[in-house]
Amino acid sequence: MILEHVSSPADIRGLDIPQLRTLAAECRQVILDTCSTNGGHLASNLGVVELTIALHMTLDTPTDQLVWDVGHQCYTHKLLTGRYKSFRTLRQCGGIGGFVNPNESPYDTFLAGHASTSLSIATGLVAARRLDGGNQRVVAVIGDGALSGGMALEALNNLGRAHGQCLVILNHNDMSISRSVGGMARALNRLRTRAWYLRARESPLVGRGLLWLRTLVKRLYLPTIFFEELGFRYFGVVDGHDIGKLIEAIDMVKDIQQPVVLQVLTVKGKGYELAERQPAYFHGVAPFLIENGLSKQEKSIATYSDVFGETLIRLAETDPRIVAITAAMMDGTGLAEFARRFPERCYDVGIAEQHAVGMAASLASRGYKPYVAVYSTFLQRAYDQIVHDVGIGGLPVRFAVDRAGLVSDDGPTHQGVFDVGFLKSVPGMTVCSPGDRADLVRMLELSAAAKGPFAIRYPKDAAYDLSEQLGERPPIVPGTGVMVADGRDVAIVSLGPVLRSALEARKILAGDGVQACVADLRFAQPLDTGLLTRLAGTCRAVLLAEETTRSTGVYDAVVGALVRSGMNISCIGRCGVPDAFPVQDKRAHLLSTYQLDAEGLACAAHALLAGADRR
Structure with missing residues (x-):
């Protein structure tokens, strides 16, 4: 087994292409086996195996600085950087983390856990390199889903004006957690569907008179102009599962002395048929059976997310003003069935929490009853909108704060222990937390009649019903x-x-x-x-x-x-x-x-x- 002899990226740089393909298969199997035992982010990691190998083949890591957006797709990176022997401890207490963390390895350039941060980090690294007089390469890997986040777009606007080398790998799989949404996703996806033009532009043009046609077609059908107008040189599209072509492409662009975007097409869940067919389902998994994908954990009690989704459907059946908004968390927040039942009243805005809250505030101002379903750790990204767009106007936006409190396995980046503090700092905000399933239902019913901002926080856990133990409880009244x-x-x-x-x-x-x-x-x-x-x-x-x-x-x-x-x-x-x-x-x-x-x-x-x- 080649992987057993890899303690650093230097150990793979003498391998030929067939050996690298074998290494990729070994990495994929280790990731699959470990996730089936420990749980973890499976589909996204299966999709970047070859890309990760190619990056470590062509870069001088850790001298060259490799930045992973979100960081949840770092498993192959960890296997190649001295953590193969400890990989079985993935996401366990005292074990290696499921995200990149510089406290764990010098190969992990910067802490990650949330989406859309990598380009800002890369911009800072480029600035620091210039101030230090260094010459190390800076490379950021970001998915097309994360590119929909406002922070990533803000960084693109600045990074394109940076001086010197910076390579942005755009990992295009048409997914974030669920399928990518919005205009950016549509524009990027046109590159997958315009293969005729990609082939045509490689052919020599006959005569200068046809130059205008190439320019016109490019502007009509390709989003490359978007990157080029921001100051980037654009290259692509590269098959993200062809190691040879990836190495060739990265070698070609890694030393260009201006910001570069290299677009790579990958398949989320690559190599595990069930994950390729259902990449959203296999994005983050609990321990499961490899042969059929079924969870090893019996689910006899509905979760708080389930109860939220079921109750919101019931309320929406009799109240057409109820709408739901989520930020790339349709399944995780329990809204998938709501979206199927009320597609015109359910909005997945992508990785855009600030936009989600601002949009909800606007809907509330027009008499609708928006429910923003979002994980606690991601809601903190929208604090300004909570204060400015919702709080000052006292608008009745309802926040369904999922994954509140202590969260399993994902470490410090995903804990939901701060939301009470920043929510109750907003004057007029009601903040509640149900003791059991029955109280969550009652709080949701109460929230439907709210006249001001209203937040309900609950964990990722089984929603036990304590009604039999507690007997009849008094009605829920705000502040009691x-x-x-x-x-x-x-x-x-x-x-x-x-x-x-x-x-x-x-x-x-x-x-x-x-x-x-x-x-x-x-x-x-x-x-x-x-x-x-x-x-x-x-x-x-x-x-x-x-x-x-x-x-x-x-x-x-x-x-x-x-x-x-x-x-x-x-x-x-x-x-x-x-x-x-x-x-x-x-x-x-x-x-x-x-x-x-x-x-x-x-x-x-x-x-x-x-x-x-x-x-």
């Missing part, structure tokens, strides 16, 4: 929490689905002779200070459980309310994420790490009561 279990020793106050852990912790404490009450805050803003005051008058200590960092959660507001009611600050505790980025791990392990599981909450309650007894 609910007492769900009585006790007089310690109050465990939860925000969101950590409610289930709080109830389990109560049972553990009861076995230790401690009577705990459990309260569900439901709302981070407005905060139910009345409930907190009642708890202070009833219990010896209060413990807050929240899936946020300390400074971005509600802890400070809770402490303020409790102190004003006369409670000693030493009787107030918190379980949650500290002011640090959560590490790569499974969600269950992360909850345990931050004492947000039942055992952790019970232990923290004991410690808090011991401190209260000493005061």
Whole structure:
């Protein structure tokens, strides 16, 4: 096996083309085997195997600086840069990450995890090289989906004016996570469908009189003019699975002393037939069976994303003003069926969170009820629009904040622990988090009648229904929490689905002779200070459980309310994420790490009561 003997890119530079093809097949099989066991980003990595090999064949990495957009397509890159032996630990606690990270390897030029950042990073590297007097090459790899992001387009506008070498590899597979959308995608895709012109332009023109025709056809049918007008030289199109042609093309353009775009056509999911047929489904996978693609994990309980999608469909059936917007996350946010049912009322705007929120604000101003379904980690990209376009006008835009709280496997770039902080900083914003499935349904129903901005946050997790355990609960009213279990020793106050852990912790404490009450805050803003005051008058200590960092959660507001009611600050505790980025791990392990599981909450309650007894 060739791959077993590769500890750095230098080890592949003496291989011939047949050997490189063998290496590509080996990389593809290792990626497939590992993703089937650990989960991961499968289809995108299968699509860039040959391209990655060609880049490391032709560049002097890590001296030459290779920047990956998003970074989720870096698996072959990791296999070729000394991480083959540790690759089985991919996305595991203490193992190698699923994205590029310079703390992991000097071959990882810059941290990545979000889309559309690579060209800005490359622009900075080019500027630094000029200031330093260096001569290393700068190469950025970006997909056509990521090129739809505003940050990438802003960078193109500047990078084209840069001095010196910079190579942009445009990995064109007509996909981001799902199929790429928008005018940019259509323009780029014309290159795939105009092969007759690509062949014709390589033929010598007879006579100067036909020059105008070539120029006219080029301007009518090809988007190359877009790049050239921005200051780039454009080359392409290259078969992204032909290693020989890739090496030849990269060698030809890598030392041109001006910004260059090289377009490469790839197939997302290449080499695994199921992924080629369903690239969106196999973009990010849980452990699965290679023979049929079915998940190894039994899904007996609907997720919060599922419940959101189902409930929104039900609401939309009777309210034609409800519309849904997502940013390249149609499947992940649970909107796929909504899009099939109401195609004219569902908008996938591509990797464009700022645009999504601005568009939603405009729709809200015209009497529609927009729901922006977006992952917490990506919503932070649209903070200005949340404040300026939505908040100042008090427009009733609804935010379905998916993947809020602690997120499995993807590490610090994808954690959803900051949204409460930046959302509740907006005056007039309602921020809530359901304790279970039933409360998510009720919060969505409540949001449909909202008169101002309204955010509902929930994790990537099973949506348990606690109705049988809790009995009938009072209606959800903005700014009100609910007492769900009585006790007089310690109050465990939860925000969101950590409610289930709080109830389990109560049972553990009861076995230790401690009577705990459990309260569900439901709302981070407005905060139910009345409930907190009642708890202070009833219990010896209060413990807050929240899936946020300390400074971005509600802890400070809770402490303020409790102190004003006369409670000693030493009787107030918190379980949650500290002011640090959560590490790569499974969600269950992360909850345990931050004492947000039942055992952790019970232990923290004991410690808090011991401190209260000493005061």
